[in-house]
Amino acid sequence: MSDELVAESRAIREIRINPIVPSESVLVATARSLRPRKQEEPAPRDTRKHVEACPFCRGNEEQTPPEIDVFPRNGKKEWQIRIVENLYPILGDDSSQPGFVYGLQQAIDGYGRHEVIIDSPQHGISIHEMDVAHIANLFGVYQQRMQQLYQLDERLKYVLVFKNFGPAAGASMAHTHSQIIATPVVPQNVFDEVQNSRQYFERNHHCIFCALIDEALTFEAKIYDRSSGEVVRKIDVGQYVIERGEKFIAIKPFASRYEWEIHILPLHHSSDFMNTRQADLDDFAQVLQRTMARLDAVIGGAQYNFFLHSIPQGEEFQNCDQSYHWHLEICPRTSIPNGFELGSGLFVNTTSPEQAAEQLRAVQL
């Protein structure tokens, strides 16, 4: 048998159901003949340290939209992180048009906040090139701003922190930055996670995210045939762990929609990112930095989106404290969804999550 035939015979072709949001399931199809996704050669990302004409670089502070905050607070010229208004906000401050409901058509007015966080004075720096202390400060800044926004207006139900890094991930500015969007509605995918994990909790009396972490940390599972007693499948479950700190873990979800998708979660149950203490953010920053270094080494210059998912505010979510578990989702962009994926909502992943995790773990840091 040629190597190719051996590889083909081991190919996986299965639909994996996302245990938290079943509608976000994925077809894992590693057979070469089934490769439906075109691997895109991404536009190169800007790696320069300083760009004279960039409004986000030091010295050009007057060129940005109004500043909201700066860190450290006393070091105006030597700033490390800045928060500014978004020049082209997708949401506005005042609700000029009230939301309407007419038949099945619903619209919610575009009320909310849209802000930009300039992550570093260094133009093209990526997360894995930043100091751990700087990353911890950055997430501390996210935390502070989330708290301020929730306090500012109780109509705001969700503050989403996310980052688009590199042109392939939709970043319109080359200078490293993240964004905050605060809305009066909870984004559908977060809402689904919150609702579904709540239902799981009602049935099983424990958090599904904690269960997934336990599963990732379990080393081996054997599935036996009921009648013969023979092993039908052996799963090395520990294979989903990418990186582990004292308080945080980076795992490759079993049903990943994106080839190199990784989630980072606190090892101890916690629903609200805003409750994370500074000392724990240091451990989180270390896990994130090492994870991003692994990604960068494997896929060569990672361009990605990350999203912070934490419990939404408001009375209707107060009973979800034990069932929801905050996390950071990192989705590197190596290919663009094709028509089948967009039309069916079923994503196709041509690298098995087990293989991806193995490659990521093998990187020498």
Ligand SMILES: [Zn+2]
């Ligand atoms: Zn710049």
Ligand SMILES: [Zn+2]
């Ligand atoms: Zn949990």
Ligand SMILES: [Zn+2]
């Ligand atoms: Zn999530």
